[in-house]
């Protein structure tokens with residue numbers, strides 16, 4: 001069998017086989033609903049299906065088009081998230097999403113819309129979408145994602161082909177990563193920890209020198225925290241963010257080009273506000289993801305400290321085992337819990353669109369405080 005992007009859908013072989021057959025037989029649906037627990041790889045699968053639809057070879061995984069999709073920089077593949085705090089807005093669907101679907105693909109093959117959190121399509125937004133979902137413009141495929149099938153409006157689910165993803169147990173995840181990349185157990189565990197347990201993202205991690213470097217950098221900052229002053233922490237947070245956000249430059253270039261094309265095509269009458277708003281949302285969502293990777297590494301490290309302090313064997317970040325045991329030796333249970341609470345707050349702040357720089361700074365300060373706090377935290 002020739003190489004296919006679906007080979008990377010590690011742990012979801014049944015889904016991979018199903019999608020691959022659909023692509024090869026030219027019988028893909030124009031609307032999918034991917035259902036599965038958070039971390040089961042729905043979003044990765046949607047991107048792989050997008051590769052298969054825009055690629056000349058049905059998803060070779062290596063051509064320029066496939067590579068652009070995987071980097072999140074393909075002009076015909078959109079990841080859409082709710083614009084409102086409570087979900088998709090009816091204006092977002094009616095005035096932005098649906099009209100955009102009627103524009104021809106930039107590369108001529110196909111347009112793919114990946115809608116995150118399909119359960120947050122409320123009645124009004126769903127109504128504005130139903131007709132297009134059922135009969136989209138030619139070459140348009142909608143892939144809706146949800147981890148809560150029962151909360152998706154039935155008029156939406158009935159118009160989609162439902163594809164179910166199952167959770168992959170951690171031990172099997174490690175074995176699959178080793179099998180696919182030749183990574184040792186230590187590396188596989190670290191990759192899963194840095195990817196919040198999402199298997200296809202862990203696979204990408206093992207193949208990405210930049211992401212591995214960023215993780216090493218986070219671990220170095222955690223090791224050095226006790227001897228850092230306030231300025232060191234601010235500089236570290238800034239450097240970490242710069243590192244994880246570097247891959248977004250390509251997306252920014254794509255957005256500038258899209259805006260330019262629109263103005264050239266439509267002249268002075270061009271309405272650019274909606275496009276600019278969408279670009280801003282896209283960028284924010286990708287930035288958030290990048291920042292959450294820093295948070296994931298910090299969280300796994302703190303959990304390791306907790307495990308080490310409780311005398312448990314085995315940590316996820318084995319290459320940092322010495323630093324972890326040092327931290328465990330000088331932190332009380334209460335201090336470790338305080339550090340973990342700081343991480344959880346950082347995660348929430350990032351989700352609520354607090355400046356990523358601020359969220360990471362505050363998290364590092366809180367962990368530093370927890371680490372240097374006297375053990376007397378435990379005494380009354």
Ligand SMILES: [Zn+2]
Pocket residue numbers: 055056057058059060061062063064065066
């Ligand atoms: Zn390709």
